[in-house]
Amino acid sequence: MKHTADLPVLKAELVSRHGQAQRARIERGVDQVAALWRDEDGDLAAFVREHFIPDETQLDATLARLETALEQVDGHMNEIHRELRRPTDLDLGPLLPVDSLLAAYDPAAHVTEDLFRAKPGFVALLNFPLTTLAERMEKGPGYTRRQWAEDRLTGRFSRRVPAEVRQASARAGADADLYVAEYNVWMHHLLDEQGRRLFPSGMRLISHWNLRDELKSRYADPEGVAKQRMIVKVMERIVSQSIPAAVIDNPRVDWNPFTNEVKEAPASEVEKDAPQRPVVLDGKREEDVRYVRLLAQFHAARMEDPYSPVAPTAIARSFELGRELPEARVKALLEQVLTSPLVPRVAKEIESRLGRKLEPQDLWYAGFKPSGKLSEEELNTLTRQRYPTAEAFAKDLPRILQGLGFSKEKAAFLSAHIRVDASRGAGHAMQAMRRGDFPRLRTRVGPQGMDYKGYNIAVHELGHNVEQVFSLYSVDHTLLAGIPNSAFTEALAFVFQARDLELLGQAKPDAASERERVLNDFWQTWEIAGVALVDVAVWHWLYAHPDATPSQLREAVVRISQETWDRYYAPVLGGQGTPLLGIYSHMISYPLYLADYPLGHLISFQMEEHLKKAGNLGAEFERMASQGALTPDVWMTNATGAPVSAEPLLRATEASLAR
Template structure:
C-alpha cells in the first residue's frame, strides 16, 4: 500500500533514535578466535585491560572480512597491535591523529582543485570539467585503511560509541576521550570505494545541474506580457530568485515582480517549467500562461549566447529532471546502507552520526517554532506593513530588516564600487574582520588563512582540513562588480571560514576539528551576516531595530522550518518507495509540501495547497541538509542572546574564537560551553515575544 504524505509526516514526528549497539556482531566463524584473542591479551597485559580488550577485539572482529585473513591471522593481528594504556598507546594515538589530518587535508585539496573549473567562474566549462568534479580523491581511503589494517589498529584500541553514549556520558569525558571517540567512529562504516565513487558522481552531477539553473528575468514576463525586470538580470534557482523576491519589498512597484518570481518558482517545483527557458536569454516566457516564444532580437542582451533557437522555443516541460537528480543521489547514498550497521539509513547517518541530535528532537524543535503563538501576531504585523492580505510568497517577507529601507540600487552601487572583483574583496578582508570585532592581529591571521575565489554559482565556503592549507570563500561577482546580494552572501560565507579556521588551528586535537554539525557553522555565519551593514560603514541597527530584527529571525526560522520538514519527509518517502520513478517522487514531494503548508501555514496565510516550500535547490544537491538551517537559526539566536550580555570592552571576535575552538563535541555540550544552556528554540521565540510587546 502506498503511504500518503500525511502518513510520512506522522511517522517522522514519532521517529526516535533506535537503541543500536556500538559494536556490530562479529561473524559467527570469527567468534571463537575473538574469544581466544581476548584471553591471550588479558593474560599478557593483566586483568585491568580486560574491558578494553573485550571491546576492541569485538570491534575489530565485526569489520574483519575473509580477505583480511583467516582466524589465525586475526588472532595474530590482535596480539601484535593491541596496546595497553600507557606511553605506546599515547604515541600511536598521536601518530594516527597526525596521519589523518594529512590524509583528510590533502584529499580535500585535490578534490577542491579538480572541481574548480565546475565551481569557479573562470571561463566556459568544458565537457571534461564535469568528470573532474566527480572525482573523489578520498573515495578509496576507507577501503585502503581497512585493507592496510590501519583501521583495525584504531578499532582494536579506541572505542566506537553510540549516539546514546555520547549524549548521556559525554559531559564527563576528557578532551582526549572525545578525540578517541572521533578517531574510532570514522571507521564505524566500511563503505567500498565503488559506492563512494557512485555517491561522488551523483553529487557532482546534481551540483552541475543546480549551478547552471538560471532564469533570464528580462524574458520572464508578467501575466499581461510586460517586461518587469531589467536586461541582463540572470537569477539562479532558488537562491537568487528568493533574494530578488525579498529585495522587491523595498520597491513601491515590487509586488508584480514578486508574483512573477513566485509563479516561476511554482513552475520549477511542479516541473511544468518549459525546458527551453532554463538558462536561455533568447526565449520569452509567461509563467502564468506557460506560453513560450522566441524573444525579439532587440531584447536579447548583447553578448548573450542563446541555447534555444526559434525552432526549439517550445513549451515542452522539463522532464522531471529535478526529481531524477534527487533519486540518483538517494540511490547512491542508499548503496552505503549495508556497510553502516550502527546507522543503517542515510537518514540515521545524518541525524545520529553527523548532527548528533535525534531526529525526533529536531522535528520537535521545528514544530515548536512553527506552532509558536508569536507567528500569528507577526503575520498580522506584516499585513499592516504591506497594506494587503498575505500572499504565499510573503513567507520570505524581508521588511523587518533595516537594510530594506535603502534601495537595492543604492546598496548595489556601494558594494560594486568597493568590490569590483573577488580579489578586491580578498584584499579588504583584514579591514572587514576588524569591523566585525576582531583585533588587528587576529584579523591579519584570519585573512591569511582564507582565500577568495569567484564562484560560478551563488557562493559557498570550503573548509581546510589540514593546518597549512587555507579555507576558501567562493563568492559570485558580476562583470560590473559584487552586488549587494553577493556581498551579503559573502559575509555569511566569511562566518563559515572564520569558524573553519579557528576550529582547525585552535583545537587541541585535530580529530576534534570543526563544530558539532553543519547547523552550528550556519549559526556562526548568521551572526556575521547580521552585521553586514557595519562592514559597509553604515550605521548598525539601533536597539529598536534589533528588537524588530528578532521578528525577522523568527519569521525566517518559521519559513525554513517547514522547508526542513518537507526535506525530511521526502527522504522517508524515498526509503518507503526505493524504486520510485521521478514522476512519482515529484507527486509525493508536492503532496508533502502541500501537507506541511496546510498544517502550519494555511491558518496564517489563509491559502491552502501551496507547493512553494519545495523550491529549495538543496533538496537536489545538498542531501537532507535543510534541517541545519532552522537549527542554525535557533543556535544563532542563542549565541546572539549570549553575545548581547558580553561585558563592556569584550571583543566579539574573542568570544567567537573561544566558542569555536571547542571543536566537535556533542551539540548540547558545545552549546553549554558556549552559552551555559543546551540547544533550544526558546531564545529565538523569547526575543520575538519581547519585540512584539514593544511594537
C-alpha cells in the first residue's frame, strides 16, 4: 500500500533510539505495518515512533489488553449476528421478507478495517511477529503458548479486506443458506412407475442431509432398494437442475422422479395443515437457482482476492489460511483412501451382506453400524418418546454427557453452557466467542418430536458444542480459542456421533462392534473424499472460467461429478456417469468446506485409537479440545502422539478385513 515514509531511515532512527538488541523486531515490525498502511492512515513514521514497544513488561501488558478487548469485540459481534439470523436459522414459523435481509447483514464485516483505521491493528503488527504457514509448520512444534498467542493476534491482521467486500460475502452466504434451508422434498408425494407412494405421509426431507439419511435408514426395509433408488434419482435431478420447480417444498403436487411427470395430488393425500403452495403442473425445471447461488459465492470471494496477496484465491485461503494444510497434502490424503486396494475388499463384504451387486446408493451403506440393522420406525419411536421437544433434549444433556464419560460435575458445567434450539434447516452448532456467552445446538424437531435423524444430528452437534466450551473456557489465552480448523471440530463431533445408539441404550461396544466401527469409518471416509474433490475441482473451474453463466457452471458441476464418480466409484458401485457426488448442499452454502469431513474422519479415527488406549473419553476429550487453535500437526501430535495421517485408518481396516 502507499506510504510516504523512508523506511530505512525510520528503522535506523528506531535502532539508534532503542538499541541493537531491538533491530530484528524493529525491521520486521516496520515492514509489517508498511505493507498495509495507506496514505489516509496518516503519518506512518509518527505512528511507529510513538507505538513501538521496547519494554518487555509493557509488551506483555499490551498483548493482554488486546486479547481482552478482541474477545469482547468478537464475542458481541457474534451474538448480534446470531440474533439477526434467528428467524432463518430456527423453526419460528413462516419467514417474513425482512428476515433474509437481516440474515445477510454481517455486523462484524467492518471490524478489522475499523481496527486498522483506529490503529490497534497496526500496534499488533508493529510489535508482534507475523508468520507464514511454512514458518509455523517448521517452527511451531517449539513455540511457547505465548508465541502461539502472538501469532494468532497478528494473523487476524495479515489482510486488510474492505468492509463492503466482507459484507458482500456475508450476503451471498446468507442467501445460499436460506435457499438450502428451505429446499425440502415431500416424500409421500413421490410416485414410482406403478404410481405407488413408497414413503409415509408428512415426511418432509431437506436436501441433501435428510435425503441421504433417509436413504441410509432403508437398509433394513424390505422395500428399501426401491426407496433408495428413488432418492438417488431425486438427488441426480437436483444436481442437474432437471427437478421441476413446482415440486420443491410443495405437498400439493405428486412427482415421479423417474419420468419427471408432475400432477396435482388428490385432496385425500395432502397432509393435514400442509402449507399453502401454488399447484403448477407445467413441469418447468428449477432455473439453475442452485448455481446462481454458487456463482454469487464465487463472485463475492473474488472481490476479496486483491486484498489477500499471501493467499490470492478462495481456494488458497481455504487451505493455507483456513485449514493451515497445503492443498496438495490434503488431496494426497484423500486420494490415498480413494485409491486404496482396501476399497474393493470392503465392497465385497458389503455385497455379501446385501446379497446383491452394489449400486450407487451404496455410497451411503449404513450396515456397518448397529443402526443399519434397526428399522427407522423403531429408532424414531425411541427418540420421539424421549425428546418430544428441543427442551427435552436440553434437559437430558447431563445424562448424555455422563454417558460419554464426563464426570457429574463436568457434565453439569457443560450443560449449563450449551443452549438447544429447534432448527429450520438440518441442524448446526453455533459457537460462542466470548466467555459468558453460550454455544447453540440446533437440530430439527418435528411435530411428533425429534426423530432419529434429528437425534443423530443433535449428538453430532453436541460434540461441536462441547469442543466449543472447552476451547473457549479452558484455554490459557483467548487469542487461542478454538481448534486448528473445521476438520478438527468435525472429528471431535464424530467421536460423540459414533456413540449415539449407546446413549439410547441400544448398543454396547465389543470386539465385533469395533470391527464394524472401523469398516464404517473407512467407507464413510471413502464416500466423502470424492465429494470433497468435486468441491475443490469446481472452484478451480470457476477461477479458470470467471465469467461463466449459471448454466455453464451447472454443466461443469455435472461433468466434474460424473468424471470423479467414473474414476473412483463406478468400478465398485456402477452407475457410470451419475452426477450424484454433486448433491452436497455444502457446495452451495459453505463452499470449499467439504474437505473437512474426510479429514475429520481421519483425525477422528486417530483420536479414537488414542482414546482406546487412554480409556477416559471425558478427560481426554477435554485435554485435547483445550489446546486451542494450534496448527494441525502440532495439535494432533500433542493430542495423540502423531501428525495427521491416513495410515491409522488404513491399518485398522486391513486388520478388520483380516479378522
